Amino acid sequence: MNKLSRLFIPQKSNNYHALILQPSFLSLFVVLYLLNQSVLKSLTLLKPGILGYSSEITVEKVLDQTNRERQIKALPPLRFSSTLAQSARLKAEDMFATNYWAHTSPTGVSPWKFIKDSGYKYSIAGENLAKDFYDTESLMKAWMNSPTHRDNIIHPKYEEIGIAVVNGVLGGIKTTLVVQHFGTPLVASTASTPEEKKLNSSFRPEAQVLSETAPLPAPEPLNPILIRKIVGGFIFGIIITTLFVDAYITLKNKTKRMTGSAIGHIGFLALILILILVARQGTIF
């Protein structure tokens, strides 16, 4: 019991500084946390797919919220284009297959190639990417907070949109990629060509939405982000609690000691906690 109290309570046997807060134990926490990351990384490399990432995002929700944002700006809603949805899906599948996360692939393939390959002739086009988001609300919030992504969503010249929500393994971790392809077809110049008719005949928003939102695979039992948060939260909880106990007892006993400032440490860790709580989830590109 006495040994345990030395970990958390400042006393003579620990030089009036809780052992948890001393460099030796702090180093142990750093090593433990890094070890946890290494195990997660190794697991994803040795057994890809064992770590899951479940998402509630659907094409319907993304389309609905995108058009809601346009409605706020008094812009006409975007029509769902099956051709653009196909190009968005091709882009997502290419990112999984070639293992990259960018607008342009490592081999130099731009988003426009996927749009053109799908048979969509455009006068203007754009692309928004996102990954690792749990829900559509957070995803849309992140896009709307980024000037370049927002510009795509509320661009007055875009008339159509294609969306793909695709699950796969990227960098060894199972994730959900969301791709938005925006475009305005070259209607005037090609309206009477067979190609354009084919495009128009395949424009079945609802059917496409349904096919795009086929049930996602069942959530995996292990979520690497959740594991990181649990381990990080556990370490954070132990340290911050010990800091408060250590500071309270030291102040109460008016102990003179040569250690770091408890107020400084608490302030720094409080900032870290605030940033974790307020920061958005996922990544956009």
Next chain:
Amino acid sequence: MTKLLQNFPQLQKHPFEYLTLFAILTAGLVFFLSFFAEPQLQRRVVYATAASYFLWSLYHHHRRGDLSPSILAEYLLFALLGILLLTYTLF
């Protein structure tokens, strides 16, 4: 307020130093939030804030006259833990 400060003699003795720390942490928060959709820049803000926190400790303990390798290691490890917790959770 004065009564509250009496409970924290360090704050009373070194108000300017703690105000500086408060400014560093607030700047970290403001910059992090202002780069809401730019993860790379947010990451740099985290590194800069942790580095500033460590530099503040050098200044603070130098002024107090108790700067030692053990104290430096303590701050360095706190800064490192903060970076790890934040970057592995968010990015």
